[in-house]
Amino acid sequence: MEMMRPTTDVVFKMLFGDSKDPELICAFLKTVLDLPENEYVKVDFDDPNLKRDYPEDKLGILDVKLTTAAGTVIDVEVQVASMAGMPNRISYYLARMITEQLDESESYRNLKRSICVILADYRMLPQTEKYHSVFRMLETEEHFPFNDLMEVNVLELPKMPEGIEGKLEAWLSFFKAHTEEEFEMASRKDPAIEAAYSKLQHLNSDDEARKLYDARIKQQRDIQAWKEDAKERGMAEGLQRGMAEGLQKGMEKGMEKGMEKGMEKGMEKGMEKGMEKGMEKGMAKILSDLINDGLLTPEQASKYRPIDA
Numbered sequence: 513m514e515m516m517r518p519t520t521d522v523v524f525k526m527l528f529g530d531s532k533d534p535e536l537i538c539a540f541l542k543t544v545l546d547l548p549e550n551e552y553v554k555v556d557f558d559d560p561n562l563k564r565d566y567p568e569d570k571l572g573i574l575d576v577k578l579t580t581a582a583g584t585v586i587d588v589e590v591q592v593a594s595m596a597g598m599p600n601r602i603s604y605y606l607a608r609m610i611t612e613q614l615d616e617s618e619s620y621r622n623l624k625r626s627i628c629v630i631l632a633d634y635r636m637l638p639q640t641e642k643y644h645s646v647f648r649m650l651e652t653e654e655h656f657p658f659n660d661l662m663e664v665n666v667l668e669l670p671k672m673p674e675g676i677e678g679k680l681e682a683w684l685s686f687f688k689a690h691t692e693e694e695f696e697m698a699s700r701k702d703p704a705i706e707a708a709y710s711k712l713q714h715l716n717s718d719d720e721a722r723k724l725y726d727a728r729i730k731q732q733r734d735i736q737a738w739k740e741d742a743k744e745r746g747m748a749e750g751l752q753r754g755m756a757e758g759l760q761k762g763m764e765k766g767m768e769k770g771m772e773k774g775m776e777k778g779m780e781k782g783m784e785k786g787m788e789k790g791m792e793k794g795m796a797k798i799l800s801d802l803i804n805d806g807l808l809t810p811e812q813a814s815k816y817r818p819i820d821a
Contacts, residue, residue, distance in 0.1 A: 515695060516716050518708070519633045519669070519687055521575055522728045524590045526715055527708060529576040531557040536711070537576060539704035541586065543680040544629055544644070544665055551580035558585070577609075583624035585609050592633045592732065602628050606662050627663045631687060635670050643671035644680065677701075 516523050528537040538552045558577040576588040587605060591598065609626040630636070637645055645666045649658040669688050672681065682701035686708065689695045699709040715721040799813040 515690070515692055516712065516722070516725045517690070518712060519590050519592055519631065520725060520728055520732075521590050521592075522724045523712070523715065523721075524588075524631075525575060526721060527711055528588065529557065529560075533711075534578075536704060536708050537578065537588070539702075540683050541588075541629070543678075543683055544667065545586075545627065547580065547584060548582075551582045551584060554581040555579065585613070585624060585626045586629065587627070588629045588631070590631045590633070591636070594634055594636070598636065602630065602664055606664070610661060623661060625660055625663065627665065629665045630667065632666060632668045633670070633687075634668070636666055636668055641671060643668050643673075643684070 518524055518527055528540065530536075534555050534557070538555060541547075542549075542552065556579045558579055560575065560577045575590055577586070579585050587609060589602075589605075595601070606626055606628055609628075610623060613623055614620070645668075647664040647666075648660065649662060650656065651658070667684065669684060672684050672688070679702060682698060682705055685701070686695065686698035686705050689698055695709050695712070699706040715725075803810055803813055
């Protein structure tokens with residue numbers, strides 16, 4: 513039987529969102545975040561649905577949301593495929609995690625740090641080859657923090673190179689694993705990962721968990737197929753529209769060039785004819801005046817230009 517992937521959101525929630533078993537999520541977060549050890553003495557799992565101040569507010573559903581002993585609010589998200597506007601979505605989640613901490617009468621001083629951890633099974637940040645990127649509000653030149661209230665950690669599994677040893681890397685190798693052999697190799701690196709793998713094996717043989725997993729995988733494949741179909745349709749429509757627009761523009765450009773060339777030729781021809789005609793008339797007038805003044809005979813004038821009767 514194929515092993516369920518821990519990066520599938522339903523599996524991740526069953527593994528790490530269990531309020532009866534907080535040790536696993538704490539063990540993972542300790543390798544990612546720079547929080548003091550005593551923050552993990554007690555963690556509370558929160559409702560993953562972000563509070564809405566008004567009925568028309570956008571609903572936000574987090575994968576795993578918890579609060580540490582010091583009040584730090586942490587959201588852990590898994591993403592298996594690229595999603596448009598993902599950075600904006602995370603910023604929205606963070607903003608809501610901040611604002612929902614206070615009631616109307618509470619002081620801003622009571623606000624606690626909010627952190628998003630994104631576990632991405634795709635290359636999310638094309639600007640870097642780092643597999644662990646940390647974002648905070650910093651001054652752009654001297655890089656001192658505005659405050660420590662908002663932080664985003666992005667973990668990109670495809671960017672982690674082989675052969676790197678470390679506690680974080682051991683967890684990432686567990687999340688990257690596909691085969692039983694890969695899971696077993698990762699589980700030997702840390703007792704907490706061994707516990708996570710043991711729990712995953714139990715879920716893998718549970719009928720209800722398997723049904724949830726299979727339904728989620730089918731949904732993901734359907735969404736991917738829909739995206740690919742929409743992309744192909746868009747490309748075909750774009751090509752057809754581009755050809756039609758190109759043909760129209762070509763015809764317009766050809767007509768414009770033709771008219772421009774025709775006018776240019778016409779003007780040249782007209783000027784040439786006008787000058788020729790003007791010179792003929794001018795010469796005829798001069799010769800006529802010379803004949804009238806007796807300075808030339810008609811026979812002599814005919815040598816220069818024939819004179820119309």
